[in-house]
Amino acid sequence: MSGRIQQSKEPKLEDKMLTEVAWEVCNQVGGIYTVIRSKAPVMVDKWKDNYLLLGPKINSNVSSDFEPDPYSNSPIAQVARELREMGWDVEFGTWLVSGRPQTVLLNPHSVMHELGNIKYYYWQNHHIEFSHHDSLIDEVMAFGYMVHEFLSRFARVCLEQGVELLAHFHEWMAGTAIPDIRREQIPIKTIFTTHATLLGRYLAMNDPYFYDHLPYLNWETEARNFNVDTIARLERACAHGANVLTTVSEVTAKECVHLLGRSPEAILPNGLNIDRFSVVHEVQNLHHRYKEQINHFVMGHFFQSYSFDLDNVIYFFTSGRFEFKNKGYDLTLEALARLNHKMKEQNVNKTVVMFFVTKQPFHSINQEVMTSRAVMEEIDHNCESIMQQLKRRLFEAAAVNSDHRLPILNELVDDYWKLRYRRTIQSWKSDRLPSVVTHNLINDGNDQVLSYLRSANLLNYESDKVKIVYHPDFISSTSPLFGMDYGQFVRGCHMGIFPSYYEPWGYTPVECLARGVSAVTSDLSGFGDYVKGLPMGDEEHGLYMIERANQDYDTAAEQLSEKMLTFVMSSSRKRIETRNKAEDLSEAFDWVNLIKHYEHAYDLACEKFPIEN
Ligand code: GDU
16 A cells, blocks of 8 residues: 555455554554554554554644655555645654654644634534634644645545555544544544543543433533533534444443443553563562662752652652542542551551652753752762772772772772761752642642642651652653653652542552552453452452442542552562563453454454445
8 A cells, every 4th residue: 555565565455445544653642642652563464554643733742753865656645745735734654653654744833824624624513613712622623624725635645556455543632633534525544542531531530420421411411510511512413423342341332331421342451561570580680770879869859858768768649630530639648648657657667758750841950959960960970980999099009009908998989078978968968848749830829739739748857757759741761850761760769659530541559560559449440340250360460449439538548558568568579570470460451362352443444344345
């Protein structure tokens, strides 16, 4: 089909072409990015050059993730060129991730001047009104318009060549082209995957009895109540317009029935690329290496005020988009406060450092946190210099000394370095409490995590057994405070805490297990619900389940704090044993095993909706 496939010696898949459209192609927001990115190698392996990703060109860092190929003559590139000739910003190239999938990026801002018409025709044809200004909806509508134009032209090429075109759209932000594809009877098999329902997210955040109320809710009333009428209608239009509707778990399938009015034809659980090491202890070695890096951060952050024994520290973390109740941050905080109390009461000889890694708007990194980190680096540099001087002089002494006595080490170091070392430490030590947040938040006064910490007085006192580090930004290798990527950070920790209240799937616990790290999940998350059916889904394999479906908040918080305490008290030998077992469990989530669900959805689309030529 494409230029590249004609040169390929691989068996051709020339009768089918698959396009996946997602807002998170080359643009990380949350979990859909992980779905598309981690699945790319398996997809490219199967579909070869008959696999294409479509995404928005809106990420300012896109040039580092995407390599344009302006000279390609493949049919895909030609369609992209046609659109460029119309003055649109469209690029064909390769997304620089494993599998290197061919990708077309469409910049919605290049058609913004047509937005009035785009919305007018959408209203005329699909009866969806755009009465309130919303910049995300504007971008999404402009993107959908471009996707529609690209796909309809490409469908013509496919039809001429006798190729069946499938288009798989993820979430409403990528799916707004679906209703027009349907209306205009463009020969494309469409699959729509919802990774959550918009109303479900809102309702779960606001209704403590969401799951009980779900069957009795009226979607129109609720959409109006939350002022999300337009998006709710767009989502329904995508769900009803597609040939096949899918979602990521049984949990979300129930929501689809009640809130979208259509039962999904297939469930597509989320997978990962599970790479296992041939040497078993490698998992443990990596944990040590990255734990050292986290130790370094912790020393910089805490030790200027007071110190604790790093050999007796347990690192907990939670991560993901900021959804305080849905992601269970509220429950986690409550359980941590209880854990702190229990550890003090029982005089437990350990310290827990809990990291909240999420995204909240901030002005900058907290100056004191930054300075402390920089001074730590300076101390590190001083130690290095002293060590080198000591080593050289000790060696020289060994060569010239005839009496074989060890020289007085203190005398081997220059006064300059001793003074510098002492002064740096002096300037560093402080009486302030280590900050619970690493950045200056825009909304500091109303931030839910900070408000909880302040009201519970969980503020990193020396006497606290549980310390908090709230990092309101995702971690990457360019993060100034950690200098490691997210996967390395996870490996360095001991346990991930994800007791979600609303979670269609929930990648983060699976990512922990795949890296040999224990994880807490909940029976309300798609993943937690799925894992209940697996023989290895237990604490022995590093997976801790919090029951939230049939337990109230208070009992669930107590259960979580007890499980945290059991983990803290477990021996390091037990934790090491669990690492490999956690990895065993994660193998069930390898894309190699889960991709069959996607294939099933594509077969359904092709069998149930044959295209008439
Ligand atoms: N992450 C980073 N860096 C960080 C912190 C997190 O890359 O510093 C990544 C994690 O690796 C993870 C993702 O962010 O892959 C967050 O994943 P979630 O599943 O928590 O994300 P979302 O809530 O955005 O995802 C939505 C649903 C999930 C799941 C997902 C994919 O809410 O339940 O279904 O879509 O379908």
